[in-house]
Amino acid sequence: MSTFNFSRFCQALKCQFMTSYKDWLMVFGIYIIVVTFMNILFVRMADYDGLTYSAAVAKYGEEYMQTNYFYLIKANAVFDIIFLSFAMLFCSSFFLSHLKKPSWRSAYFMWPVSNLEKFIISLLLYVVLSGVITVICLMIADALRVLMDVITGRVVVWAIPIMFDPKTFNLGDGPHILLSLSEMLLIQSAYILGGALFQRQKFILTSFFVIAIGYPLIKGNHYFYTAEGAQSPGMWICIVFYLISALAAYWEAYKRFCRMQVINNKWLNV
Amino acid sequence: MIEVSNISFKYAGRKGLVFEDFSLKLKENNIYGLLGKNGTGKSTLLYLLSGLLRPTSGRVMNDGFDAFRRVPEMLSEVFLVTEEFELPSMKLSTYAKLYKPFYPHFSDEILQGCLTDFELPADVHLKELSMGQKKKAFIAFAVAANTNCLLMDEPTNGLDIPGKSQFRRVIARSMTDERMVMISTHQVHDVEQLLDHILILDHNNMLLNASVQEIQDQYTFEYRSAQEMDGTELYSEPALQGNAVIAERKEGDAETQVNLELLFNFKTQSK
Numbered sequence: 330m331s332t333f334n335f336s337r338f339c340q341a342l343k344c345q346f347m348t349s350y351k352d353w354l355m356v357f358g359i360y361i362i363v364v365t366f367m368n369i370l371f372v373r374m375a376d377y378d379g380l381t382y383s384a385a386v387a388k389y390g391e392e393y394m395q396t397n398y399f400y401l402i403k404a405n406a407v408f409d410i411i412f413l414s415f416a417m418l419f420c421s422s423f424f425l426s427h428l429k430k431p432s433w434r435s436a437y438f439m440w441p442v443s444n445l446e447k448f449i450i451s452l453l454l455y456v457v458l459s460g461v462i463t464v465i466c467l468m469i470a471d472a473l474r475v476l477m478d479v480i481t482g483r484v485v486v487w488a489i490p491i492m493f494d495p496k497t498f499n500l501g502d503g504p505h506i507l508l509s510l511s512e513m514l515l516i517q518s519a520y521i522l523g524g525a526l527f528q529r530q531k532f533i534l535t536s537f538f539v540i541a542i543g544y545p546l547i548k549g550n551h552y553f554y555t556a557e558g559a560q561s562p563g564m565w566i567c568i569v570f571y572l573i574s575a576l577a578a579y580w581e582a583y584k585r586f587c588r589m590q591v592i593n594n595k596w597l598n599v
Numbered sequence: 600m601i602e603v604s605n606i607s608f609k610y611a612g613r614k615g616l617v618f619e620d621f622s623l624k625l626k627e628n629n630i631y632g633l634l635g636k637n638g639t640g641k642s643t644l645l646y647l648l649s650g651l652l653r654p655t656s657g658r659v660m661n662d663g664f665d666a667f668r669r670v671p672e673m674l675s676e677v678f679l680v681t682e683e684f685e686l687p688s689m690k691l692s693t694y695a696k697l698y699k700p701f702y703p704h705f706s707d708e709i710l711q712g713c714l715t716d717f718e719l720p721a722d723v724h725l726k727e728l729s730m731g732q733k734k735k736a737f738i739a740f741a742v743a744a745n746t747n748c749l750l751m752d753e754p755t756n757g758l759d760i761p762g763k764s765q766f767r768r769v770i771a772r773s774m775t776d777e778r779m780v781m782i783s784t785h786q787v788h789d790v791e792q793l794l795d796h797i798l799i800l801d802h803n804n805m806l807l808n809a810s811v812q813e814i815q816d817q818y819t820f821e822y823r824s825a826q827e828m829d830g831t832e833l834y835s836e837p838a839l840q841g842n843a844v845i846a847e848r849k850e851g852d853a854e855t856q857v858n859l860e861l862l863f864n865f866k867t868q869s870k
Contacts, residue, residue: 433685439651
């Protein structure tokens, strides 16, 4: 019995992608419209004491407007990061959305592909592909906003470099960035587990548990290691704890997936 | 081939067991007809056989594999045609090309033959098909997958009148010594001539588990007028031709064609 066969996995990935790519294209289109609209809204809604942009440039000077525009774009970058996080978590909690209906479930479970292969394919599509799509959409939306700024004679400030600059969010040095990343992975893994555990209202229920349990836990740990000083052993313990917890959540989600049945009227997949 | 050993099964949140200490053996080179009233567990049994449901106790072994583990080696030898199904929005030929590598015995020749029988072109787009045509396409793929075990839940529902005879032809032609087909249906007349083993399910009990030959050896199915009714009838129903009757077959009596509807009513009413 082979739990993982590479050629079968590749063929299954191809099948799953071919049957769902139209849905992903639709997601892509919706994301671009939403993010572009929000990006333009951020810079165009700025109030210059009731003046138009060109009148404000004439009144305050080019340098002031450049600085002002940079802060607007920074706020825009924060929105983009929130959008990316939300999209990633939402897609994570829906990584088994192709099992919503019994008819979909029966076809999927009867597909001669191992549970592990199916699970990895779902993660690749709903976590990796959705993440890549979201980032590409943010880039395109940023480019469209810059293009509009160029056409209308405004200063050019790109949001994407600001968005991926650790200084923007005061993430600190290497170990602190690692800590933030491990926290993000832990939260994301909680949504994967929620997606496999809850039959209905996956995102809302998982969010409730993450806010009720995960957030106080992370905050409590934060006090634990900051009390010991920067880059304390406590911080490394937290990083290891988060990574192990994230792996455990992924493993449990996989076990839940293996035990799924075609008909399940319960709220929880147990 | 498939061995169901002492299984119990209950749906969560529902009262009562669907199956309790239920056992069954299904062998290759047979077309089983699974009959039963609504809610007696026919679809549940098909789901248990294919590993889509997990028995609360007992085991379902499919060719040596625990069905619920759903290992690819088992799944590549089992095809379940569900009553409700979804096909992706793509050409039938693309669908077949994408999914056939998962079935080691898949036959393009059989697929082509089935599609010809069902009067469907191979390059048709699945989105353009009616529900009945989609079902024909799905059945054609299921048959062409050439799995050792083919399970079908109400396969003739939604098929047009020629579709039902086309279906019989397709299934009869696809039978091999290694293959086991199980058809769960209420449309007994659609599959009557196809079946060679009858299972009548009534909740936890198998009211009948016999081959068509055994049934023909035991009973005669005939029409009798009121004057011909002699008290030997095991079961009778008024019919246009007089009375449809099941009687014990005596030595020297000619073999008669099984009337499945009559047999079903006989078994369910005399339980």
